[in-house]
Amino acid sequence: MTNDTIRSFRPDDLDAIKRLTVEAFGGVTLEQNVEAALGRLQGHDWRWRKARHLDEDVRANPAGIFVAEAQGAVVGYITTRVDREAGQGRIPNLAVDANSRGHGLGRRLIEQALDYFRREGLAYVMIETMAQNDVGQHLYPACGFTEVARQVHFARKL
Ligand SMILES: CC(C)(COP(=O)(O)OP(=O)(O)OC[C@H]1O[C@@H](n2cnc3c(N)ncnc32)[C@H](O)[C@@H]1OP(=O)(O)O)[C@@H](O)C(=O)NCCC(=O)NCCS
Secondary structure, three states: OOOOEEEEOOHHHHHHHHHHHHHHOOOOOHHHHHHHHHOOEOOEOHHHHHHHHHHHHHHHOHHHOEEEEEOOEEEEEEOOEEEOOOOEEEEOOEEEOHHHOOOOHHHHHHHHHHHHHHHOOOOEEEEOOOOOOHHHHHHHHHOOOOOOOOOOOOOOOO
């Protein structure tokens, strides 16, 4: 199943990538772990908070977002950040629709982002995944990334 195409983000993709985000990230997002520990916060659930990350990605670097499309539907995306001074690229968000997984699309989206970073003249790339995300922990080393650190997150109510 490879009759999908990867293209640049358009502003009218925003709703679709937010929808894909809240469907895809169940079980693998810090926002949901926070909700599991502290409950709903400020009247919002983890999906509301996670979807806002995409608003942030679009505000920060719309030219570095790539969208995978199949039969006219958005089935995946990757977002990026560029720090030219440090030579650093970063991949804050990546998702593929559950029905389209396991066919190499996630890897192709990462390759697309890496090509973009190379065109931008960057020196290195950072990506992170939750310890509970088995796919991320398999996929990123498979795409040439080396593990450099593990971080522990804490939260408390005020
Ligand atoms: C991560 C994600 C984008 C990958 O998309 P995908 O199109 O399935 O990716 P690919 O098909 O290119 O690669 C998936 C790899 O994970 C492997 N994999 C699948 N399930 C796995 C599991 N439970 N444990 C370990 N590896 C697994 C596949 O075998 C494949 O590796 P391979 O090519 O070496 O065989 C997709 O799973 C997703 O959207 N997940 C939810 C959101 C998410 O986790 N985003 C990343 C946050 S860090």
